[in-house]
Each structure stands twice: as C-alpha cells, then as structure tokens.
Amino acid sequence: MAIAFLSAERSKDPNRQVGACLVSQEGIILGIGYNGFPRGCSDDKLPWAKKSASGDPLETKFPYVVHAEVNAILNTNHASAAGQKLYVTMFPCNECAKIIIQSGVSEVIYFVEKKIDNSAHVYVASHKLLSMAGVKVRKHQPQMAQIPIKFQEP
Numbered sequence: 001m002a003i004a005f006l007s008a009e010r011s012k013d014p015n016r017q018v019g020a021c022l023v024s025q026e027g028i029i030l031g032i033g034y035n036g037f038p039r040g041c042s043d044d045k046l047p048w049a050k051k052s053a054s055g056d057p058l059e060t061k062f063p064y065v066v067h068a069e070v071n072a073i074l075n076t077n078h079a080s081a082a083g084q085k086l087y088v089t090m091f092p093c094n095e096c097a098k099i100i101i102q103s104g105v106s107e108v109i110y111f112v113e114k115k116i117d118n119s120a121h122v123y124v125a126s127h128k129l130l131s132m133a134g135v136k137v138r139k140h141q142p143q144m145a146q147i148p149i150k151f152q153e154p
Ligand SMILES: O=c1ccn([C@H]2C[C@H](O)[C@@H](COP(=O)(O)O)O2)c(=O)[nH]1
Pocket: 013, 015, 016, 018, 034, 035, 036, 050, 061, 065, 066, 067, 068, 069, 091, 092, 093, 094, 096
C-alpha cells in the first residue's frame, strides 16, 4: 500500500491522486500505476477540471484520464495479473472493477472508499461485480499513519 501511495504522488490530478500497485502472492511488485493522461498526451494540453463552466464534458478530465488501477495492470512487467493482489489508494470504480476482473486479479485491497456523491452507483456496481466474480475485497488496516522516508546523505 505504501508503494501505491508513493505512486499516487506522481499524479498531476489537482483534485485526486490515486495510486495502485499489483503484487504477486509472494509479495513481488509486478506493476505500479497512478491516474494520468495516456502516453504522449500532454498534462498541459488536456483539462484537469472536474466540472466545466460550459457543461461540455470534453472540457473535463474524465474522457481522457487513465485510472490508476488500469495503469498498474497495463504496466505489469512480464508476469500476468492473474491470481495477483491489487493494492489501491481508493476503492475502484466500476470500469476498473471490470478490468480487474477480466485480468484475473484475485484480491483488491483499498485504503479509502470515495465519499459518496453523484457517482454512488458506480461504486455500488463495483462491489456487485467484484463480489459476483469472486474477487476478494478488503479495506487496508494501516500499521502506521505515515510513510517515513529518510534519504541517505550522499
Ligand atoms: O477507480 C478509479 C476512480 C477514479 N480514479 C481517478 C480518475 C480521476 O483522475 C480521479 C477522479 O476523482 P474525482 O474525485 O472525481 O476528481 O480519480 C482512478 O484512478 N481510479
């Protein structure tokens, strides 16, 4: 989970930084991801807005951003995601739940569940899909409140 949080730090989303880390049953890190625009799509040329004044959805981030869970699975090195565990800083949306299921991930460990707003149905659908598909889901029980990182003096 610490790696997922460190990965989230790389997200340019001003409103929500999400990180994910795919880990083998033996604890080997297989893939890391955070929410961001696709390769080659500039962070400065696409909108990070959550809402647009004009109401045009193309002026928001949603049509363009790749979710952290998808990036972690796609960034997986040679190993398959099947049977592995996905640590994610926020409970996955329904679209990520579909990718998680189809890639064969066996367990999702999440840190927080998004505060229910107008997208509540999305997370209800996630729970329904993951449960029906037999993917284990649990909330992470942190052992510490922060990740102390001390960079060694050169
Ligand atoms: O499953 C998910 C759901 C959302 N995200 C990312 C995608 C966006 O960059 C933000 C959206 O959060 P808002 O609170 O609506 O700003 O979160 C993700 O990576 N995975």
